[in-house]
Amino acid sequence: MPELNTTDALAQISFLIQDMVERRAAEHEGSLIQTRLLGILRDRKPTINELAALLGLDKSSVSGLVDRAAKRGWVRRVPSMVDRRSVRVALTDAGRSVVDSVAAGFAQDIEQLLAPLSDGDRDAITDVLTRVLIAHAREHGVDLFANLVR
Amino acid sequence: MPELNTTDALAQISFLIQDMVERRAAEHEGSLIQTRLLGILRDRKPTINELAALLGLDKSSVSGLVDRAAKRGWVRRVPSMVDRRSVRVALTDAGRSVVDSVAAGFAQDIEQLLAPLSDGDRDAITDVLTRVLIAHAREHGVDLFANLVR
DNA sequence: TATTGTTATACTCTATAACTATA
DNA sequence: TATAGTTATAGAGTATAACAATA
Numbered sequence: 323m324p325e326l327n328t329t330d331a332l333a334q335i336s337f338l339i340q341d342m343v344e345r346r347a348a349e350h351e352g353s354l355i356q357t358r359l360l361g362i363l364r365d366r367k368p369t370i371n372e373l374a375a376l377l378g379l380d381k382s383s384v385s386g387l388v389d390r391a392a393k394r395g396w397v398r399r400v401p402s403m404v405d406r407r408s409v410r411v412a413l414t415d416a417g418r419s420v421v422d423s424v425a426a427g428f429a430q431d432i433e434q435l436l437a438p439l440s441d442g443d444r445d446a447i448t449d450v451l452t453r454v455l456i457a458h459a460r461e462h463g464v465d466l467f468a469n470l471v472r
Numbered sequence: 473m474p475e476l477n478t479t480d481a482l483a484q485i486s487f488l489i490q491d492m493v494e495r496r497a498a499e500h501e502g503s504l505i506q507t508r509l510l511g512i513l514r515d516r517k518p519t520i521n522e523l524a525a526l527l528g529l530d531k532s533s534v535s536g537l538v539d540r541a542a543k544r545g546w547v548r549r550v551p552s553m554v555d556r557r558s559v560r561v562a563l564t565d566a567g568r569s570v571v572d573s574v575a576a577g578f579a580q581d582i583e584q585l586l587a588p589l590s591d592g593d594r595d596a597i598t599d600v601l602t603r604v605l606i607a608h609a610r611e612h613g614v615d616l617f618a619n620l621v622r
Numbered sequence: 623t624a625t626t627g628t629t630a631t632a633c634t635c636t637a638t639a640a641c642t643a644t645a
Numbered sequence: 646t647a648t649a650g651t652t653a654t655a656g657a658g659t660a661t662a663a664c665a666a667t668a
Contacts, residue, residue: 328594329582331601333493336486337508338608341528343483355635370650378491383636385651390634407644407649432479438607439600444478447600450593451481457588458488505658520627533659535628540657557626557667 338435346427350420351394359387360396360421363413367400373411396420488585496577500570501544509537510546510571513563517550523561546570 326334340354347357355377362368362376370388374381388411391397396417402408413421436444476484490504497507505527512518512526520538524531538561541547546567552558563571586594 326598326602326605328586328598329579331598331605332485332489332582333578334605335482335601336489338605339482339486340490353634371648379635380637381650382638382652386635389651402649405645405649407642409650428483429479432482435604435608436478438603443600443603447597448476448478448481450589450597451485452476453588453593454585455476455481455484455488458585503657521625529658530660531627532629532661536658539628552626555626555668559627 339432342431342435343424343428346424346431349427350424352420352424355387356391356396357421357424359391360413360417361425363397363411363417364421367410367412369402369408369410371408391417489582492581492585493574493578496574496581499577500574502570502574505537506541506546507571507574509541510563510567511575513547513561513567514571517560517562519552519558519560521558541567 343357344354347353352360358377359373362373368376370381370384373379373388374384377384377387379387388397388399392399395414397411398414399409400412402410439447493507494504497503502510508527509523512523518526520531520534523529523538524534527534527537529537538547538549542549545564547561548564549559550562552560589597
């Protein structure tokens with residue numbers, strides 16, 4: 323069997339996974355970044371600034387992103403109670419339905435991708451990847467469990 | 473230690489890796505897709521149509537992509553000898569220098585990311601991911617070893 | 623007629639800079 | 646003055662449809 327080096331294997335698997343998310347998002351006329359936005363909103367109502375930090379984007383980019391998500395009926399801006407300059411972004415029922423559907427489809431894609439693996443192999447890569455992610459999050463001062471799609 | 477499930481771990485690692493490629497590309501005012509383009513051209517001179525298939529884009533998107541890469545001096549269009557409708561896209565010396573530099577930086581990022589792992593863990597995930605990628609490529613009729621960044 | 627590539631058009635996504643309302 | 650968010654502007658990236666040149 324031919325073998326990839328570790329770098330190539332990780333690069334290729336990441337392109338594959340991004341592509342899966344994009345395809346699932348496209349089923350709802352959405353994009354990868356829209357899916358990430360909805361994913362964050364599943365369990366939070368962040369401000370625009372907080373979203374910018376979580377997504378690694380400028381606040382003006384997030385403002386437009388939220389505009390387009392709102393136009394599709396997936397999110398709404400809720401005025402902040404404590405600071406009249408600020409808004410909180412919340413998922414609508416339609417938005418929750420979309421993100422749930424994308425997440426379910428994506429889980430199915432991963433299920434199929436990993437079908438050739440034994441339970442032991444699966445546990446092994448989950449364990450190793452988790453350790454890598456935790457170490458990376460610690461080094462960069464990020465809370466791994468409050469980020470990305472989930 | 474907290475644990476992610478397999479789907480979350482794979483999703484997060486893929487976002488992390490894409491981000492690494494993007495940051496390295498940005499060191500040369502490039503993007504992820506420009507880097508993928510240059511990566512493909514490292515060992516081939518494809519037509520626009522072939523590039524469209526390899527990148528999963530419409531040929532008109534590739535036409536613009538190549539325009540912008542050419543404007544930066546990274547690629548050039550070479551008239552085909554056999555079909556006067558067709559062009560082949562080739563890397564320039566400047567383009568090769570950019571893609572080599574991005575690849576080297578990315579390899580360094582992965583090195584650092586995997587620093588916490590033992591040699592055994594490293595071999596294990598490389599082996600498992602390679603098997604997954606080969607199975608996926610076979611099922612989708614793709615030649616794994618003629619694709620993506622490399 | 624069919625194929626290769628480009629162009630016109632429209633939209634999403636992104637950053638920078640300037641602006642407003644509020645703090 | 647400083648901060649939260651929006652808007653104006655510019656550019657990359659993408660797809661669809663129409664087109665010219667060639668097969």
